[in-house]
Amino acid sequence: MNRAWVCSLFLLGCGVQDEILNDEADALNVADAPLLGANGQDGAERACNVVLRTVERTETNCISTGCWWTFTGFIDVSQTAFDEGAKPRVLFKNIDATTWGDVASTKVTGAPAGYVRYRFKLTKNTVKDGMSATAYARANVQLAPYLKTTSGARLFDHNRVPGALDAYVINQAGGWKLEDDAAICHGDALVGRSLNFTGAFTTTQRGLIVAGEPLTVNYELSRLTTCRGTHNGFPAWDLRAFVRFQPSGTVVDGSVRAFDAPNGVPQNAGAKNVPFDVQVPVGTTSLEVWFKNSGGAGSQCEAWDSNYGANYVFTVSPSPARVEWVGNGGSSFNRNCSRTDGVPASVTLDSYLRERACAFVETDVYVPGLTDSGNSGVGVFAQAELFIDGAPFAVTELQYLGRVGNDWRYQWQLPKTELFYAPKWSKLEYQFRFSTDGRVWKRDVKREVVRDVTFCNPSWASCTL
Known part of the structure; x- marks a missing residue:
């Protein structure tokens, strides 16, 4: 799926200037709360097929039950899900409600490549106008956007909220709005399944x-x-x-x-x-x-x-959770080649390290529901990004070693041969990155390898740094 696009918040704004392509919005319905994994019809969607982009407070709607703040939001649906007939809807409830409301959405223009955009409005049972300052500080509106498939299943947007039963929350602390997250569901997948x-x-x-x-x-x-x-x-x-x-x-x-x-x-x-x-x-x-x-x-x-x-x-698996934690690093830069806890921020690569010693770094990764439930190693993309003297050099795969507790352990070998035959260099920087979807990456800290003058290819004009 091609999702190469750049989106500005200005395109995701109020929406009153968007051309309406079709209006499927209907009256407010009462709906079941999300029951992920409990009824076979609900699931967490983390593959960028449905993602809430923005929500903001707009006008005030006065009806027989009082005056309610209106919230307008935009949802992007992947072209694939759209072509298969899935429709976006939104569950919502305020802090005092005992049931969830359910609203449909209206297809509008303005979607980036690979997506179809929908607009929804929450016009009642949100936040009442004219409340006290204390009441406003306590109030919130929870939102749970979802795709309703042609089979009747509900796939809830968890691309920005990690927990299986988490919902988006609009409140005073957040300025009564939700802004787009440029790190979520933007751009092509970097790694393919x-x-x-x-x-x-x-x-x-x-x-x-x-x-x-x-x-x-x-x-x-x-x-x-x-x-x-x-x-x-x-x-x-x-x-x-x-x-x-x-x-x-x-x-x-x-x-x-x-x-x-x-x-x-x-x-x-x-x-x-x-x-x-x-x-x-x-x-x-x-x-x-x-x-x-x-x-x-x-x-x-x-x-x-x-x-x-x-x-x-x-x-075919449900959309996996995102990588939640990276840590517990270990390494070896000596002749016994055994792991010791910790990874030095800087290592000097000299002739001894090149010819006589091991040079590897290990780290552990935790993904809820994946690394703590098996040891196949399938499901996490694990890579090292390498930079020589500030310029990109290579992206290499980490070796999966196995399960350690509730984590999976990976190892990276310092590419001594490739560095020896590379053009003359002074400093290598490396950083590990991990992802379950190839789009959103959890990165470890960046570390460095500094070349010593004794690590020198005779073909280089000189060995000086």
């Missing part, structure tokens, strides 16, 4: 597979080599991936092979694998994958890679 079918007949999964999110299938062509038909000397065969989503049963397919074509002429010798990108529909609970190799050009040749007819089956 993928299934990787290797030539060694192993399958690896990168990231949790999440409904409403993109997924890439990578397939090594050497797994199926039976059919390599040609026509007039040119490749005619194909190798296709099939993905079936459950419970809908919908099947999508696409080719995972392409050819290098020197001088515009494709050749079998130039066959190469290409990724197959799919969008996992909202509401999917599992998916099956299989592959078919066909000869083409009228050939009857067919071969299958389908886990002996059972297909490769993968669980």
Whole structure:
């Protein structure tokens, strides 16, 4: 899903200038409170398919029950969720209410690329006009935006509120408004979720597979080599991936092979694998994958890679919680290569460290409901961002070591060889980052490695710093 966009708060403002595309707002209804995980119909949505952008107090609405402050807000819905028929609604209640109100929203213009924007208004049962200063200091309005899917399920926006039953709160301390958070659900995913079918007949999964999110299938062509038909000397065969989503049963397919074509002429010798990108529909609970190799050009040749007819089956997970904590660092910069607690803020890389000592850093990560419930290592993107003399150098993957208590532990090895053959440098800075969705990252502190003059590649003009 392409979400490359920049959004200004000015675009997310009052909304009275927005063109209304359709008006689906209805009267205030009474609704059940969110029951995440309790009734099978409610879920936490953390994959940027529905996100509350802004809320602000606007006019005052006087009716038979009194004068109520009106609050106007904007919700962005992913194009994928919109295309699948999901509709945004908002539950709300004031501090004294015993039941939740439920309002629909109106589709308006002004959405960034990849989203559809909706506006909602809360016109009664919010905050009464004319209360005392003490009453205003106590008052608040809780909001729980959600997507209502075509199956009737409610997926509640938890992209900005972490707890499973947390709600947005509008109160006096916050100026009776909610502003956009530029760090939440803005921009393209930096890291993609993928299934990787290797030539060694192993399958690896990168990231949790999440409904409403993109997924890439990578397939090594050497797994199926039976059919390599040609026509007039040119490749005619194909190798296709099939993905079936459950419970809908919908099947999508696409080719995972392409050819290098020197001088515009494709050749079998130039066959190469290409990724197959799919969008996992909202509401999917599992998916099956299989592959078919066909000869083409009228050939009857067919071969299958389908886990002996059972297909490769993968669980589709709810949107995971965000990384909540990073810490408990450890390291080794000596010959015994054993971890000691703590990580130095600065390390000197000299000839001894290069040739005779280990050089690694470890850290632990906690994600509620993930790291404390298993030890697969699937679901957290763990990377090190490297900078040489202030300029970006590389982003490398951290090695998953296993579960420690309720945390997962990761290790980074100082890339001594790469640094030795890099252009001459003086200081390397590194910083670990962790994410469950590839968009929002929890970063550890930035640390440094300073080059000593004894760490020197003879090809450099000099060894001075």
